Amino acid sequence: MHNEKNLTRRNFVGAALVGGMGVAATSFLAGCSSAPAASDTQGANQEAWDEETDVIVVGSGGAGLAAAVEAAGAGVGVIVLEKTNIIGGDSTLCDGILGGWGTKLAKAQGIDVSADDVYNWFMGHPEWYGPKDPEVARLLADKSGETIDWLQEIGVPFVEEVAPRFGYTELPVIHQVDGKGAEMIRILKENAEGAGAIIETETAATKLIANDEGRVIGVAASSKKGDKRIKANKGVVMATGSYAGSPSMLAQLNAESAHLLPGSNPGATGDGLAMAMVIGAYTARAAELPLMSSLAGVESGSIVNWNYYERLHGLWLDANGERFFNEETNYENPTGHRAIVRKQNEQGKQVVAFIGTTPELEAVLAMRPIEWATGETVEEVAEMVGLDGAQVKATVDRFNSLCETGQADDFGRPAEFMIPLTGPFYAAPISVSTSVTMGGFRTNTDAQALKLMAPTKEGSLTAPIAGLYAAGVVCEWNCAAGATVLCAVTLGRIAGQNAAKEEPAA
Numbered sequence: 001m002h003n004e005k006n007l008t009r010r011n012f013v014g015a016a017l018v019g020g021m022g023v024a025a026t027s028f029l030a031g032c033s034s035a036p037a038a039s040d041t042q043g044a045n046q047e048a049w050d051e052e053t054d055v056i057v058v059g060s061g062g063a064g065l066a067a068a069v070e071a072a073g074a075g076v077g078v079i080v081l082e083k084t085n086i087i088g089g090d091s092t093l094c095d096g097i098l099g100g101w102g103t104k105l106a107k108a109q110g111i112d113v114s115a116d117d118v119y120n121w122f123m124g125h126p127e128w129y130g131p132k133d134p135e136v137a138r139l140l141a142d143k144s145g146e147t148i149d150w151l152q153e154i155g156v157p158f159v160e161e162v163a164p165r166f167g168y169t170e171l172p173v174i175h176q177v178d179g180k181g182a183e184m185i186r187i188l189k190e191n192a193e194g195a196g197a198i199i200e201t202e203t204a205a206t207k208l209i210a211n212d213e214g215r216v217i218g219v220a221a222s223s224k225k226g227d228k229r230i231k232a233n234k235g236v237v238m239a240t241g242s243y244a245g246s247p248s249m250l251a252q253l254n255a256e257s258a259h260l261l262p263g264s265n266p267g268a269t270g271d272g273l274a275m276a277m278v279i280g281a282y283t284a285r286a287a288e289l290p291l292m293s294s295l296a297g298v299e300s301g302s303i304v305n306w307n308y309y310e311r312l313h314g315l316w317l318d319a320n321g322e323r324f325f326n327e328e329t330n331y332e333n334p335t336g337h338r339a340i341v342r343k344q345n346e347q348g349k350q351v352v353a354f355i356g357t358t359p360e361l362e363a364v365l366a367m368r369p370i371e372w373a374t375g376e377t378v379e380e381v382a383e384m385v386g387l388d389g390a391q392v393k394a395t396v397d398r399f400n401s402l403c404e405t406g407q408a409d410d411f412g413r414p415a416e417f418m419i420p421l422t423g424p425f426y427a428a429p430i431s432v433s434t435s436v437t438m439g440g441f442r443t444n445t446d447a448q449a450l451k452l453m454a455p456t457k458e459g460s461l462t463a464p465i466a467g468l469y470a471a472g473v474v475c476e477w478n479c480a481a482g483a484t485v486l487c488a489v490t491l492g493r494i495a496g497q498n499a500a501k502e503e504p505a506a
């Protein structure tokens, strides 16, 4: 049953010979299965296809597998290409935190949150990672709960409690997948394969192939077995995720990103973004700094995710031992992480987290040691991390005096977080990592990849690229914290549904 809808290399040739699909059969038998010509559009119809299906999904994360479940469920042939030997990309690594309204789980708890609340929350943080395209944001907000219910219906387990989550949102919308991203991906894969999708691992799409009219009709792909061309009768869904697994891609797109630690899976190398640019898709925000996390103590293996759930009320010190920003900036607010990145680039050295002993630190120490430079005096700890002891002492003394007198803080740190530093003291360099990049395909609400057009009297500046869909982080990122993987699944479903409805290319 599974393979009937997908014509693999072997049975495609057989079918072609029996059914008289002469173009492909003849050229395959002539041995034309090598890499495609440099141009995507020229000669697309003349070269042989090695495999054929209806919908090709590129990438097996939340976006790709959701597309595969929907397209295969609609009864069409689906091949999912996955570059690595692991299914699920960042979606399988993720914490499974999904923010949506009006779900069965939320209703069972009597929670009253509307689509407008979620939309306003998405749009209410324009200086953060907020959505830039209001129509797509509206769609993602409207469908956020529906997607969670759908995941539950297909078998993804959730913990019962729906609640706000510190570091994500104050709205009571956070649903937690029981078993996190790995369990969600396991169930999505099971459903995709159950509906007939074929997943080819260790097979990377390398190029989108379009016909002379510009319709995307297939992909070139590469695996250990060699290069091949796969025909997609109905469409291609790009779901290749971020470029946060590639330091060189990060640095190429934004020089300020040059020293970020890659926090994504190794398959997240921006292939989709590059293919989008080659085919002339409308991409946006690729040059922006990505979503970042600031981690103190990476070198010692004793990591504190700064500003996240372990708020330790410390200081950030530059190479001169001086403060430069409000260290209590919220986790989701990128300005704190950006300030660290920019300071590190400017001084060519890491910024140092310097903390005293507080009840919060003691709570962490009760659970695990923090193996940072430590000691009873400010000076000795500062020297251990390469800072000038006298200068750091002056900085700490000034901060402590501001705390005591209730004077306004130099950097806008709120009064509730003006907590004096007392020993023992701890210090460690801060590294900044990323797992969610910003740039990618612009899509419409049908998940169609767009191209930019010259203005007309009607004023429309974009048009869909026929046969090409995109979903997930390979798109211009369109949501705030806690909704990334959920929005990937939502748009992935839409991409799969719509690709399955396409008329085959002539």
Ligand SMILES: Cc1cc2nc3c(=O)[nH]c(=O)nc-3n(C[C@H](O)[C@H](O)[C@H](O)COP(=O)(O)OP(=O)(O)OC[C@H]3O[C@@H](n4cnc5c(N)ncnc54)[C@H](O)[C@@H]3O)c2cc1C
Binding pocket: 058, 059, 060, 061, 062, 063, 064, 081, 082, 083, 084, 086, 087, 088, 089, 090, 091, 092, 093, 094, 095, 096, 097, 098, 181, 203, 204, 205, 206, 239, 240, 241, 242, 263, 264, 265, 266, 267, 268, 269, 270, 271, 272, 435, 436, 471, 472, 473, 474, 481, 482, 483, 484, 485, 486, 488
């Ligand atoms: C540790 C961690 C925790 C996170 N926690 C959360 C969370 O709790 N909630 C939340 O909303 N977000 C979270 N995120 C972010 C979120 O998981 C991801 O942004 C999201 O899952 C991306 O989904 P995707 O389908 O777009 O891409 P991915 O899941 O990354 O899938 C893309 C896939 O495409 C494959 N691929 C790439 N190039 C090619 C190619 N050329 N050919 C074939 N395949 C290719 C990749 O190998 C990968 O498997 C977390 C991220 C990380 C790293």
